[in-house]
Amino acid sequence: xxxxxxxxxTEFRACNLCEAICxxxxxxxxxxxxxxxxxxxxxxxxxxxxxxxxxLKDIHEDxxxxxxxxxxxxxxxxxxxxxxxxxxxxxRMAALVQENGNNAVAFYAGNxxxxxxxxxxxxxxLARLLKTRSAFSASSVDQLPQQLTSLLMFGHQFMxxxxxxxxTDYFLILGGNPIASNGSMMTVPDVAKRLKAIQxxxxxVVVIDPRRTExxxxxxxxxxxxxxxxxxxxxxxxxxxxxxxxxxxxAALPLKNLDQALDAIAxxxxxIAAASTGIAADEIKRLARDFAGSRTAIAxxxxxxxxxxxxxxxxxxxxxxxxxxxxxxxxxxxxxxNPVIPITGPGTRPGHYAQWKSRVSGLPxxxxxxxxxxxxxxxxxxGEGQIHGLITMCGNPVLSTPNGRQLDHAFESLAFMLSxxxxxxxxxxxxxxxxxxTSALNHDHYDLIFNAFAVxxxxxxxxxxxxxxxxxxxxxxxxxxxxAKLAEKLGREFTPMPALQHIIGGMLKKxxxxxxxxxxxxxxxxxxxxxxxxxxxxxxxxxxxxKLIDCAPAPMLADMQRFNRELLDSAPKSLHLIGRRHxxxxxxxxxxxxxxxxxxxxxxxxxxxxDLASRGLISGQVxxxxxxxxxxxxxxxxxxxxxxxxxxxxxxxxxxxxGARMAIxxxxxxxxxxxxxxxxxxxxxxxxxxxxxxxxxxxAAG
Ligand SMILES: Nc1nc2c(c(=O)[nH]1)N[C@H]1C(S)=C(S)[C@@H](COP(=O)(O)OP(=O)(O)OC[C@H]3O[C@@H](n4cnc5c(=O)[nH]c(N)nc54)[C@H](O)[C@@H]3O)O[C@H]1N2
Ligand SMILES: Nc1nc2c(c(=O)[nH]1)N[C@H]1C(S)=C(S)[C@@H](COP(=O)(O)OP(=O)(O)OC[C@H]3O[C@@H](n4cnc5c(=O)[nH]c(N)nc54)[C@H](O)[C@@H]3O)O[C@H]1N2
Ligand code: SF4
Ligand SMILES: [Mo]
Numbered sequence: 001x002x003x004x005x006x007x008x009x010t011e012f013r014a015c016n017l018c019e020a021i022c023x024x025x026x027x028x029x030x031x032x033x034x035x036x037x038x039x040x041x042x043x044x045x046x047x048x049x050x051x052x053x054x055x056l057k058d059i060h061e062d063x064x065x066x067x068x069x070x071x072x073x074x075x076x077x078x079x080x081x082x083x084x085x086x087x088x089x090x091x092r093m094a095a096l097v098q099e100n101g102n103n104a105v106a107f108y109a110g111n112x113x114x115x116x117x118x119x120x121x122x123x124x125x126l127a128r129l130l131k132t133r134s135a136f137s138a139s140s141v142d143q144l145p146q147q148l149t150s151l152l153m154f155g156h157q158f159m160x161x162x163x164x165x166x167x168t169d170y171f172l173i174l175g176g177n178p179i180a181s182n183g184s185m186m187t188v189p190d191v192a193k194r195l196k197a198i199q200x201x202x203x204x205v206v207v208i209d210p211r212r213t214e215x216x217x218x219x220x221x222x223x224x225x226x227x228x229x230x231x232x233x234x235x236x237x238x239x240x241x242x243x244x245x246x247x248x249x250x251a252a253l254p255l256k257n258l259d260q261a262l263d264a265i266a267x268x269x270x271x272i273a274a275a276s277t278g279i280a281a282d283e284i285k286r287l288a289r290d291f292a293g294s295r296t297a298i299a300x301x302x303x304x305x306x307x308x309x310x311x312x313x314x315x316x317x318x319x320x321x322x323x324x325x326x327x328x329x330x331x332x333x334x335x336x337x338n339p340v341i342p343i344t345g346p347g348t349r350p351g352h353y354a355q356w357k358s359r360v361s362g363l364p365x366x367x368x369x370x371x372x373x374x375x376x377x378x379x380x381x382x383g384e385g386q387i388h389g390l391i392t393m394c395g396n397p398v399l400s401t402p403n404g405r406q407l408d409h410a411f412e413s414l415a416f417m418l419s420x421x422x423x424x425x426x427x428x429x430x431x432x433x434x435x436x437x438t439s440a441l442n443h444d445h446y447d448l449i450f451n452a453f454a455v456x457x458x459x460x461x462x463x464x465x466x467x468x469x470x471x472x473x474x475x476x477x478x479x480x481x482x483x484a485k486l487a488e489k490l491g492r493e494f495t496p497m498p499a500l501q502h503i504i505g506g507m508l509k510k511x512x513x514x515x516x517x518x519x520x521x522x523x524x525x526x527x528x529x530x531x532x533x534x535x536x537x538x539x540x541x542x543x544x545x546x547k548l549i550d551c552a553p554a555p556m557l558a559d560m561q562r563f564n565r566e567l568l569d570s571a572p573k574s575l576h577l578i579g580r581r582h583x584x585x586x587x588x589x590x591x592x593x594x595x596x597x598x599x600x601x602x603x604x605x606x607x608x609x610x611d612l613a614s615r616g617l618i619s620g621q622v623x624x625x626x627x628x629x630x631x632x633x634x635x636x637x638x639x640x641x642x643x644x645x646x647x648x649x650x651x652x653x654x655x656x657x658x659g660a661r662m663a664i665x666x667x668x669x670x671x672x673x674x675x676x677x678x679x680x681x682x683x684x685x686x687x688x689x690x691x692x693x694x695x696x697x698x699x700a701a702g
Pocket of ligand 2: 175580
């Protein structure tokens with residue numbers, strides 16, 4: 001009678017869906033997931049969970065999820081064997097390389113690859129084999145300005161100072177909405193409680209955002225800002241701090257060129273900044289004095305201060321604000337982590353910048369990648385070095401990167417396209433071959449990257465719940481399968497990847513099994529291991545050639561001319577479009593689960609009632625939203641939560657493209673933000689797409 005109960009087992013695992021890496025408790029019976037809840041015994045996430053976690057079951061069981069290789073046959077698709085698939089993919093790619101050179105085959109790596117170690121390492125392996133300069137990723141619609149700032153100031157692209165949220169007295173958030181996103185470039189499960197705790201201990205959370213967001217709602221202060229103008233605010237704050245003698249840089253940090261940096265921005269007074277930001281000069285002064293006067297403080301800039309026209313300058317100024325107030329590399333300020341598997345230091349890749357430029361628009365490479373805004377033109381523009389073949393991996397650039405309609409067109413023109421993905425969606429429908437890795441729950445999990453960006457030093461390894469079914473493949477097996485055949489055809493070296501446990505075990509040994517962390521100790525601690533709060537360590541870890549922090553990198557100083565010309569001389573003439581996230585969504589790919597999309601639609605355009613009235617429009621009607629690139633129709637909703645002059649639309653929707661096979665998503669299509677975002681509207685230094693602050697117009701549809 002108790003037979004079925006005997007099979008019921010409990011498993012623990014970090015959630016792989018977003019950067020918060022919450023610990024989850026699964027009840028499993030045979031092949032079935034019975035329940036998913038937050039793991040109270042996880043020392044880091046302490047039982048926190050969000051609505052997406054339960055959708056791990058839906059993803060695992062989704063009938064639309066692809067399980068076997070799919071080859072295009074005209075308008076149809078045919079299931080083929082793995083061996084046939086590897087042979088086909090390698091054959092086509094080898095031919096393109098042999099005929100047109102290495103750069104003719106490009107790849108684009110998307111966001112979930114960072115949450116999937118087998119995939120991440122597979123991409124690196126494939127990149128080494130392909131030797132292509134046509135490398136693209138979601139980084140250039142995301143955190144590239146932050147990585148570049150770290151490279152130029154600290155000498156390593158991954159030396160990211162992380163907010164010490166649990167010990168700070170003042171948390172200044174520019175362009176981040178952690179209550180919806182659960183935090184980013186700051187792995188922070190349970191962020192709501194941690195933000196509350198700042199206020200409970202007498203500190204402040206201050207949000208700078210063109211929208212009164214969910215985070216603004218619970219903050220101590222919210223200031224509306226005009227999109228794209230954070231740099232002006234930060235310059236003025238720095239000038240107040242300097243002119244009022246409030247500077248107190250951390251004496252332990254070896255700084256250079258600080259005066260040069262401050263001189264370059266000295267002309268931006270609070271009055272000037274007020275004119276471009278819309279924040280009153282007196283408020284700017286008070287913000288600066290409060291920040292500098294706090295015992296400890298954090299300046300943190302995220303998506304809204306990255307994917308905008310002055311993203312890199314803004315990130316540089318965020319670091320300068322932390323530096324001049326002594327908050328860089330101190331408890332309660334920001335500090336780099338010290339993970340047991342380091343991603344900075346000896347043997348890691350510090351990155352490089354502008355060592356070559358993209359062929360068509362001359363955009364600078366960063367760490368070997370070209371900004372994804374250039375992907376379509378590199379495919380569509382004939383000539384030496386043109387892209388003829390593309391591999392997308394864990395990515396949906398048609399919905400996630402600028403000018404998606406142009407990408408649709410470009411992908412149709414490719415000689416060969418391979419997608420390593422679990423869905424036939426807006427991007428992968430263009431592929432000649434789709435190779436689906438097995439479900440995330442069927443493979444082991446280790447957060448190499450998010451451990452390194454966490455607000456405490458943490459580590460954990462979780463084993464697969466089930467071995468993969470015989471006719472499915474792990475991500476790393478797919479890369480090894482293609483790699484072996486491609487290497488043979490190109491006459492190149494190739495070593496297949498071992499299983500993840502061996503790789504992680506080896507990495508731990510290499511870093512000296514620090515804190516006693518071995519593969520065995522990790523396996524014995526399925527709830528994860530907390531290795532303590534962040535500690536100052538940056539001073540001895542700087543990787544610039546002279547081991548000094550460069551406060552005035554040349555590209556930032558050079559971009560001041562553009563700043564003076566464009567930002568200060570242009571009063572807002574049109575409306576400006578910004579994005580938003582919702583806790584029950586995740587970029588473009590999690591709209592195929594009933595429990596996440598049910599209820600009121602969430603993909604409407606938000607607009608201030610005054611802006612509607614001045615155009616004779618009413619809340620609820622369908623409007624036409626247009627930019628230099630194109631137009632789309634979408635329902636509009638009036639709200640005073642956005643600044644007048646600002647309209648707000650989430651990205652990742654637009655599931656009505658023909659040929660995708662995601663039934664629930666297509667029934668909740670929405671419109672794609674990136675159908676009208678501009679592949680020429682960029683952060684000039686990094687080439688990162690400016691997907692916020694886009695000039696747009698709104699009128700009645702039809
Ligand atoms: N307008 C606007 N655009 C934006 C943003 C914005 O704020 N505004 N944000 C940008 C940001 S921050 C990011 S990171 C990008 C994201 O851009 P992308 O990474 O290109 O897009 P995603 O929507 O994350 O698509 C993930 C893809 O991975 C697939 N996938 C999911 N799990 C797995 C898996 O386990 N294995 C494999 N092989 N595939 C899997 C999904 O089916 C989907 O095709 O979007 C950017 N685009
Ligand atoms: N639920 C959910 N969680 C997610 C994701 C998701 O899609 N859904 N995506 C994940 C990914 S890939 C990432 S990178 C992170 C991103 O994490 P966050 O950076 O927290 O992302 P957003 O919620 O988009 O917050 C960006 C904020 O910037 C504001 N903003 C726009 N333009 C400007 C500007 O010019 N200046 C200022 N100051 N603010 C501006 C927007 O109004 C918005 O509130 O979230 C991750 N977590
Ligand atoms: S907050 Fe992120 S990591 Fe935590 S349960 Fe939700 S999706 Fe998973
Ligand atoms: Mo992202």
